[in-house]
Amino acid sequence: VSKRSTRRGFLSAAGAAGVGAALAPGAAAAASAETAAADNQAVGFHGAHQAGIATPTQQYVQFVSLDLASDAAATDLQGLLQNLSAAASLLSTGRPVGALNTGELAPVDTGEALGLGPARVTVTFGLGPSAFRRVGLAHLRPAPLVDLPAFAGDELQSEISGGDLCIQACADDPQVAFHAAHDLIRLASPTATARWLLAGFGRISNSRKQVTPRNLLGFKDGTDNIMVEDKQELDRFVWAGAPESPAWMRGGSYLVVRRIAIALTAWDQTGLDQQQQSVGRYKVSGAPLGEKREHQPPALRARRHGELVIPASAHIRLASPSANDGQRILRRGYAYVDGLSNGQIDSGLLFLVYNRDPRKQFTPIQRRLANSDALNAFATHIGSAIFAIPPGVRPGGYVGEGLFG
């Protein structure tokens, strides 16, 4: 390519942009202003529930699991939760977590989010079963916070599983999400150190205001999710309550994390009919098999020529409330890509599930899926963790304070 043609190309591109701008300057400016405004909204840190659960799923996540120091006491955990909550409250408004002008000392805030705006960042904290044992509070572990049972086909790796403490940092800007995780990991040291971390993009939707996005299989994901607008469903299936949760957990939730590797190469070579029968929905429209539109209810009993239209092993049949005693879960997962493994793309689903009692919701649903889901031919659970997510806090309070009251 000669300099001349490059230059001409550059000029004509600039010219075209100029024409576009001249044709519809108002519309273009309004659209970009709207996007910028949406990106820069703040989600309050304080309230009855922690933000980042019944918050419309943001575009990106950085999920961190940490371990407490082996000699940490309950008071160390308390101090840590106080510090992290104070920092998260600053982050939620787009402010730095500490001084930047520190002379010969390292700045407290690392600085990479300066000037970016809050981008709907939320930070959600949780405590794993091991945290209660580690600091001598095993007697206060909420009953729903069980060590998850083993499921058929599990190939869990301990270095990407478990953890005493979790930080789910979500935002519509990947740098803002990373900054939150980065600075909270720094502030947690040396009381707690990161055990594993995974970044995600490509959310599962959970709001009627979102157009259902597609997962890495190319299917719409979030169609039949619990929606954040459905307060009754949240009360029934998401927020911790009496009698199974202790008073200090009410208004909190339980988060199950599964890192599910997806064999993309095998999936990409699979015929469309088999793909659709595995999910139980059409790929392009997202409609249940046998229907026309995405949000039509699946006809689970319908048969054609004697065969079930939605096969017995279809993912949406086995995961449906009617196959699971009416139980539902709030899915808030993300796609992840983690480089290559043996020359194949190492990617999958960072599955984040909020439920009121995993013993009645996640575990029985996952048991059914683990035994019969057609998607199992392409999916392997390689990481697992569970966390109690304490309720939200008032200004000046800190996450988990009820545990120490």
Ligand code: HEM
């Ligand atoms: C590789 C892993 C997985 C993939 C690719 C996947 C994908 C999907 C897709 C495409 C749908 C249909 C659209 C929708 O309603 O959102 C769906 C629905 C659903 N999935 Fe999954 N999923 C996976 C794992 C799981 C796991 C581990 C669980 C729970 C233990 C689960 C629970 C559900 C539920 C409850 C629904 C809604 C079913 C209904 O009410 O009709 N999924 N999933």
